[in-house]
Amino acid sequence: MFEVFRKYLDSRISLTDEQFDRITSVATLKKLRKKQYLLQQGDVWRFNAFIQKGCVRVYTVDDKGLEHVLSFAQENWWTGDRESLLTGNPAKFNVDAIEDSEIVLIAKPDFDLICKEIPVFNDMVHDIIQRSFVASQNRIHASISYTAEEKYLDFVKKYPDFAVRIPQHMIASYLGVTAETLSRVRKVSAKK
Amino acid sequence: MFEVFRKYLDSRISLTDEQFDRITSVATLKKLRKKQYLLQQGDVWRFNAFIQKGCVRVYTVDDKGLEHVLSFAQENWWTGDRESLLTGNPAKFNVDAIEDSEIVLIAKPDFDLICKEIPVFNDMVHDIIQRSFVASQNRIHASISYTAEEKYLDFVKKYPDFAVRIPQHMIASYLGVTAETLSRVRKVSAKK
DNA sequence: ATTCTTTCTTGACATTTATCAATTTCTTTC
DNA sequence: GAAAGAAATTGATAAATGTCAAGAAAGAAT
Numbered sequence: 001m002f003e004v005f006r007k008y009l010d011s012r013i014s015l016t017d018e019q020f021d022r023i024t025s026v027a028t029l030k031k032l033r034k035k036q037y038l039l040q041q042g043d044v045w046r047f048n049a050f051i052q053k054g055c056v057r058v059y060t061v062d063d064k065g066l067e068h069v070l071s072f073a074q075e076n077w078w079t080g081d082r083e084s085l086l087t088g089n090p091a092k093f094n095v096d097a098i099e100d101s102e103i104v105l106i107a108k109p110d111f112d113l114i115c116k117e118i119p120v121f122n123d124m125v126h127d128i129i130q131r132s133f134v135a136s137q138n139r140i141h142a143s144i145s146y147t148a149e150e151k152y153l154d155f156v157k158k159y160p161d162f163a164v165r166i167p168q169h170m171i172a173s174y175l176g177v178t179a180e181t182l183s184r185v186r187k188v189s190a191k192k
Numbered sequence: 193m194f195e196v197f198r199k200y201l202d203s204r205i206s207l208t209d210e211q212f213d214r215i216t217s218v219a220t221l222k223k224l225r226k227k228q229y230l231l232q233q234g235d236v237w238r239f240n241a242f243i244q245k246g247c248v249r250v251y252t253v254d255d256k257g258l259e260h261v262l263s264f265a266q267e268n269w270w271t272g273d274r275e276s277l278l279t280g281n282p283a284k285f286n287v288d289a290i291e292d293s294e295i296v297l298i299a300k301p302d303f304d305l306i307c308k309e310i311p312v313f314n315d316m317v318h319d320i321i322q323r324s325f326v327a328s329q330n331r332i333h334a335s336i337s338y339t340a341e342e343k344y345l346d347f348v349k350k351y352p353d354f355a356v357r358i359p360q361h362m363i364a365s366y367l368g369v370t371a372e373t374l375s376r377v378r379k380v381s382a383k384k
Numbered sequence: 385a386t387t388c389t390t391t392c393t394t395g396a397c398a399t400t401t402a403t404c405a406a407t408t409t410c411t412t413t414c
Numbered sequence: 415g416a417a418a419g420a421a422a423t424t425g426a427t428a429a430a431t432g433t434c435a436a437g438a439a440a441g442a443a444t
Contacts, residue, residue: 130274134274136329143335144262144335148431167390181432340401361420372423372424376424379423
């Protein structure tokens with residue numbers, strides 16, 4: 001049931017079977033069909049979510065009905081709305097499945113307890129957050145510095161697996177350009 | 193010498209005098225004149241830096257000589273290049289003083305030791321990183337969703353003190369637009 | 385296999401933002 | 415307080431990107 005999660009944890013930290021069982025004792029497995037929501041704008045997000053299988057997106061919908069993708073996540077990534085989790089305020093973001101997915105959920109109070117009980121787990125979590133922060137700094141830098149074409153090439157280079165797996169219009173939205181612009185950009189850079 | 197730093201720490205966690213002395217025993221105070229570098233692109237960044245006084249910017253310079261501002265920081269904020277600090281790779285960013293500034297520096301190995309020795313300090317650090325991550329997520333969202341005008345209004349609302357303290361062309365660069373565009377945007381929104 | 389839906393592409397045109405150059409305003413320094 | 419330097423504004427024009435609409439291609443469902 002939690003094989004992928006176990007493999008992930010073993011690849012980063014060493015846990016005894018007891019510790020792993022302790023973790024899974026508070027974990028639940030959620031299966032999502034394509035297009036199903038994991039979280040909807042306005043609800044409070046209370047979990048740490050680890051993706052065992054599939055692919056999700058985090059996004060908002062604005063007044064005009066346009067979607068803006070904040071992030072993608074696939075196998076062995078964590079997802080959710082950190083701000084809502086941290087503050088307890090209603091989420092600004094939706095999370096839904098791009099493909100049928102399997103998500104490990106651990107409610108915040110349980111998660112926090114585990115962090116206290118298992119220091120290496122805690123260290124791992126902090127390391128992940130720190131790296132996420134660095135990654136988002138780099139994304140900001142790309143966003144304010146690059147042209148549409150540069151943004152796309154940078155994205156493909158950084159996340160080649162996303163580039164083939166995720167519909168282009170969602171990638172466009174992630175990059176902050178329209179689907180039409182991305183289509184044209186791809187056409188131009190294909191020739192080079 | 194470290195009064196501002198002490199006040200800052202006292203406002204977030206409780207430390208004994210001994211613990212505070214332990215921290216400052218490995219801290220140095222760096223004074224920067226306006227325009228002086230704290231870090232230059234290409235050098236490795238090895239510190240945690242707390243601003244006691246003044247204001248700095250973190251930015252890159254691209255091939256065309258254009259500057260792109262990743263972040264500002266002022267009194268009671270931390271700054272530096274987290275990626276370089278984390279990985280030991282040369283920094284992508286410059287950091288320099290927008291005004292004469294006073295910065296508390298703690299080298300990474302010392303800082304990590306202190307985190308181990310003083311759990312509440314460690315917790316504080318993680319909390320800061322987590323909040324920084326959330327803030328940068330929000331900035332990404334603004335960057336991909338908003339028009340130039342919306343970006344500026346959002347910035348002013350979030351950081352009213354920066355808006356009055358920092359030259360407009362740097363704010364423009366932070367928002368990912370040209371100085372001319374920001375000037376026009378301000379003119380238009382002033383009328384409303 | 386056919387239909388239905390979603391995604392992607394293309395064209396024509398509109399809008400936003402960038403670029404370049406000139407001028408004005410504001411700061412800093414001596 | 416005059417001179418120099420930096421920052422901000424403005425105008426004219428160019429380039430990039432967005433919008434709208436239509437059709438083609440690809441994928442999913444029956």
